[in-house]
Amino acid sequence: xxxxxxxxxxxxxxxxxxxxxxxxxxxxxxxxxxxxxxxxxxxxxxxxxxxxxxxxxxxxxxxxxxxxxxxxxxxxxxxxxxxxxxxxxxxxxxxxxxxxxxxxxxxxxxxxxxxxxxxxxxxxxxxxxxxxxxxxxxxxxxxxxxxxxxxxxxxxxxxxxxxxxxxxxxxxxxxxxxxxxxxxxxxxxxxxxxxxxxxxxxxxxxxxxxxxxxxxxxxxxxxxxxxxxxxxxxxxxxxxxxxxxxxxxxxxxxxxxxxxxxxxxxxxxxxxxxxx
Amino acid sequence: xxxxxxxxxxxxxxxxxxxxxxxxxxxxxxxxxxxxxxxxxxxxxxxxxxxxxxxxxxxxxxxxxxxxxxxxxxxxxxxxxxxxxxxxxxxxxxxxxxxxxxxxxxxxxxxxxxxxxxxxxxxxxxxxxxxxxxxxxxxxxxxxxxxxxxxxxxxxxxxxxxxxxxxxxxxxxxxxxxxxxxxxxxxxxxxxxxxxxxxxxxxxxxxxxxxxxxxxxxxxxxxxxxxxxxxxxxxxxxxxxxxxxxxxxxxxxxxxxxxxxxxxxxxxxxxxxxxx
DNA sequence: TCAATAGTGTCTCTCAGACAATATGAG
DNA sequence: CTCATATTGTCTGAGAGACACTATTGA
Numbered sequence: 214x215x216x217x218x219x220x221x222x223x224x225x226x227x228x229x230x231x232x233x234x235x236x237x238x239x240x241x242x243x244x245x246x247x248x249x250x251x252x253x254x255x256x257x258x259x260x261x262x263x264x265x266x267x268x269x270x271x272x273x274x275x276x277x278x279x280x281x282x283x284x285x286x287x288x289x290x291x292x293x294x295x296x297x298x299x300x301x302x303x304x305x306x307x308x309x310x311x312x313x314x315x316x317x318x319x320x321x322x323x324x325x326x327x328x329x330x331x332x333x334x335x336x337x338x339x340x341x342x343x344x345x346x347x348x349x350x351x352x353x354x355x356x357x358x359x360x361x362x363x364x365x366x367x368x369x370x371x372x373x374x375x376x377x378x379x380x381x382x383x384x385x386x387x388x389x390x391x392x393x394x395x396x397x398x399x400x401x402x403x404x405x406x407x408x409x410x411x412x413x414x415x416x417x418x419x420x421x422x423x424x425x426x427x428x429x430x431x432x433x434x435x436x437x438x439x440x441x442x443x444x445x446x447x448x449x450x451x452x453x454x455x456x457x458x459x460x461x462x463x464x465x466x467x468x469x470x471x472x473x474x475x476x477x478x479x480x481x482x483x484x485x486x487x488x489x
Numbered sequence: 490x491x492x493x494x495x496x497x498x499x500x501x502x503x504x505x506x507x508x509x510x511x512x513x514x515x516x517x518x519x520x521x522x523x524x525x526x527x528x529x530x531x532x533x534x535x536x537x538x539x540x541x542x543x544x545x546x547x548x549x550x551x552x553x554x555x556x557x558x559x560x561x562x563x564x565x566x567x568x569x570x571x572x573x574x575x576x577x578x579x580x581x582x583x584x585x586x587x588x589x590x591x592x593x594x595x596x597x598x599x600x601x602x603x604x605x606x607x608x609x610x611x612x613x614x615x616x617x618x619x620x621x622x623x624x625x626x627x628x629x630x631x632x633x634x635x636x637x638x639x640x641x642x643x644x645x646x647x648x649x650x651x652x653x654x655x656x657x658x659x660x661x662x663x664x665x666x667x668x669x670x671x672x673x674x675x676x677x678x679x680x681x682x683x684x685x686x687x688x689x690x691x692x693x694x695x696x697x698x699x700x701x702x703x704x705x706x707x708x709x710x711x712x713x714x715x716x717x718x719x720x721x722x723x724x725x726x727x728x729x730x731x732x733x734x735x736x737x738x739x740x741x742x743x744x745x746x747x748x749x750x751x752x753x754x755x756x757x758x759x760x761x762x763x764x765x
Numbered sequence: 766t767c768a769a770t771a772g773t774g775t776c777t778c779t780c781a782g783a784c785a786a787t788a789t790g791a792g
Numbered sequence: 793c794t795c796a797t798a799t800t801g802t803c804t805g806a807g808a809g810a811c812a813c814t815a816t817t818g819a
Contacts, residue, residue, distance in 0.1 A: 229555035241610055250571055251527040254603075254614055279505035295526055295612050299603040325601045325616050327530075327575040334517055336571050338530055338614075340601050433771070452771070454809055474770025475816040709798070728798070730782055750797025751789040 252327075252336040256302045257290035257401065258320070259408035260313070260344045262362065263425040263438055270425075270441040271349065271362040272374060272405070274397075275310055278359070281333045282398035286382065288405070289360065290339070299340045311360035313346060319424055320344045324407055331400050339399075343408045347427030367444030372409060386410065412442055420462055423482055429466050431477035432456045528603075528612040532578045533566035533677065534596070535684035536589070536620045538638065539701040539714055546701075546717040547625065547638040548650060548681070550673075551586055554635070557609045558674035562658065564681070565636065566615070575616045587636035589622060595700055596620045600683055607676050615675075619684045623703030643720030648685065662686065688718055696738055699758055705742050707753035708732045 218224040260273040274286040291306035293299055300317060308314045323341040331337065349362060363374040363382075371392075375381035383393035384402055386409065391402035412422050416439060426434055433447075436455050440447035463480035470476040494500040500516075508516070536549040550562040567582035569575055576593060584590045599617040607613065625638060639650040639658075647668075651657035659669035660678055662685065667678035688698055692715060702710055709723075712731055716723035739756035746752035 232556070251529050252569065252571075253527050254530065280508070283506070293528065293603070293614070295528075296605050298605060299601060299614070322600060324598060325575060327569070327616070329572050329574060338569070338575070338616075340603070340614075431771085451809070451811085453773075453811085456772080457808080470817070472770090473768085473818055475772070477771060707798085727782070727784085729784085729800075732799085733781080746790070748797090749791050749795085751799070753798060 250336075252338045254293040254299070255290055255337055255339045256293060256299050256306060256342060257288040257339055257404055258303050258307050258342045258344055259288060259323070259405055260307065260311075260315075260346060261365075261412075261422070261425055262346050262349050263441070264349050265426075265434065268437060270365045270438070272365045273311055273313065273360060274363050274374070275360045276379075277398055285396070285398040286363075286379070287398035288341075288401045293340075300342070303342045303344075307344070313360070315344055315346055319346055321421065323404075323411060326400060326404065328400070339404075341404045341407065343411060345422055345424035347425065365441075367442065369444060372406070409442075416442060417458060420459060420482070429479040429481045431471070431479055432459070433477060435459060435480075526612075528614045530569045530575070531566055531613055531615045532569060532575050532582060532618060533564040533615055533680055534579050534583050534618045534620055535564060535599070535681055536583065536587075536591075536622060537641075537688075537698070537701055538622050538625050539717070540625050541702075541710065544713060546641045546714070548641045549587055549589065549636060550639050550650070551636045552655075553674055561672070561674040562639075562655070563674035564617075564677045569616075576618070579618045579620075583620070589636070591620055591622055595622055597697065599680075599687060602676060602680065604676070615680075617680045617683065619687060621698055621700035623701065641717075643718065645720060648682070685718075692718060693734060696735060696758070705755040705757045707747070707755055708735070709753060711735060711756075 218227065258273075262271050262273070263269070264271060273289060275289050277283055277285050277287050289307050289310045291302065291310065293302045297305070300320060300322070303320055304315060304317065321343045323343050325338065325340045327338045329336070331339075361376060361379065363376045363379070366373045366375070367386075370386040372384040372386060373381055374384065380395050381393065382391060382395050382397060382402075384390070384406055385392045386406060389403060389406050391397060396402060397405070416422055420435075422438060422442065423430065423435055425438060432452065432455065436450045436452065437447045439455070440450055443450075462483055464483045465478055466481050467479040468476055469479065494503065534549075538547050538549070539545070540547060549565060551565050553559055553561050553563050565583050565586045567578065567586065569578045573581070576596060576598070579596055580591060580593065597619045599619050601614065601616045603614045605612070607615075637652060637655065639652045639655070642649045642651070643662075646662040648660040648662060649657055650660065656671050657669065658667060658671050658673060658678075660666070660682055661668045662682060665679060665682050667673060672678060673681070692698055696711075698714060698718065699706065699711055701714060708728065708731065712726045712728065713723045715731070716726055719726075738759055740759045741754055742757050743755040744752055745755060
């Protein structure tokens with residue numbers, strides 16, 4: 214069954230307005246290209262972890278081997294493919310590029326960046342994600358992989374990303390950009406700072422960042438993680454008051470000794486585990 | 490200057506890894522289609538206003554004349570075009586579709602929706618925005634335009650969108666979806682509920698919603714707007730305590746009478762006007 | 766026994782919320 | 793003057809923060 218139309222425009226108007234929805238969709242499928250041209254959509258993932266032994270907060274970066282921004286450091290990420298949501302892409306690309314497998318529970322959508330010319334290759338829109346992961350599964354494989362954990366220090370409103378072999382990158386929390394000679398690919402400095410500010414803004418209200426401590430943790434460990442994000446010594450956070458503030462979000466699961474001192478109670482995050 | 494390559498793949502590897510960035514970008518420009526296929530990107534805008542005379546909170550919807558979701562109500566929005574950011578698109582499409590012109594200050598990015606098959610036409614990613622606008626500039630033109638203000642009532646965790654000529658649509662704040670027979674196009678029910686929850690979550694911390702009152706307003710008017718979002722009577726919000734809580738965000742600008750009773754002081758939102 | 770670590774308790778100051786009193790203008 | 797509305801002031805209980813004390817373990 215083929216209809217005749219005076220013009221392509223008439224055909225479009227017929228199917229959009231007069232035909233049934235089923236007919237419209239069948240016609241739409243057969244059309245060549247859509248009316249508008251389209252951007253690439255990518256995701257970038259800001260992944261934090263914390264190493265207990267080193268008492269270090271870390272951020273996962275990958276070294277770009279190809280243009281553009283060849284040899285620069287960048288956030289793990291990649292192109293969204295047909296049939297997947299951006300959250301799916303986030304999990305897939307993180308696994309592919311870094312070998313780190315994370316779950317839907319540990320990621321959170323942050324912000325979508327769409328400034329024209331933010332990617333020299335052309336029109337690219339990027340959805341950014343934030344993730345907190347428990348362990349540091351890249352240990353021996355560190356030099357073999359392109360993905361590397363950078364240490365992250367906060368000193369006042371300055372964030373320092375450094376790695377013994379790869380120099381350092383300075384980000385300014387107030388200027389919202391990189392201020393060092395070495396800088397990150399694309400606008401990834403802005404994305405990281407958006408992520409960091411998001412963490413600061415929500416840490417007491419919904420302490421997702423404690424997921425960097427894995428399944429369970431003591432109050433003292435939680436204090437250390439908070440202190441890293443605040444850029445202060447964990448001793449400046451009063452143990453008693455900190456515990457009082459966080460207890461509503463925690464569920465006690467265990468009590469065990471870890472080295473010297475009185476054995477600590479261990480907790481897990483209440484909310485997220487209930488959702489499972 | 491033309492190079493020869495054994496294969497297309499070799500060519501790509503050469504330009505991505507060996508050539509200079511300038512050479513790479515020149516080559517990239519000339520390539521046919523990108524490696525991945527691409528989604529359409531659209532924006533949708535959740536626009537609230539408040540009418541003082543009617544003491545009504547309102548939401549702007551447009552009636553769809555074309556497939557898909559022909560004859561359904563939908564949020565104003567449209568396709569992002571090359572060379573503009575999604576925020577630009579938001580302002581442009583809102584002006585085009587509704588005649589309402591808004592500024593960058595009055596919009597806020599909400600969330601990006603990318604579930605596969607959320608649009609029957611195919612692959613569409615949507616960035617949602619939230620806007621509060623002052624007056625209700627569609628008055629006489631109401632029946633001529635496709636854009637219409639729906640009244641928005643909250644009763645418990647139920648949101649009722651209604652219009653004297655166009656029936657009503659019920660949304661459930663907890664189930665996060667529409668529960669009425671008449672429903673909105675696409676996943677716009679979910680987008681509206683996301684927006685509403687966002688407002689509730691931030692209203693005391695950063696009372697952007699007061700932009701629905703225009704340039705300046707009295708404390709009593711602010712109470713009425715808050716009450717609408719909370720689904721309670723404005724008399725249940727203690728004037729004294731409410732004022733104490735909001736004063737840090739307000740700047741006094743005037744004192745004038747509006748009808749009966751003691752003349753009220755008028756305020757404007759501090760933060761946003763400073764930014765200008 | 767002491768040092769290190771963690772849990773528990775106490776005190777104070779501040780602030781949110783309930784309530785009361787005062788100020789201003791319309792009718 | 794009276795009523796309606798808005799501003800200003802007071803009181804109290806809950807919670808945050810500073811600090812002190814107790815408990816448990818390893819050396």
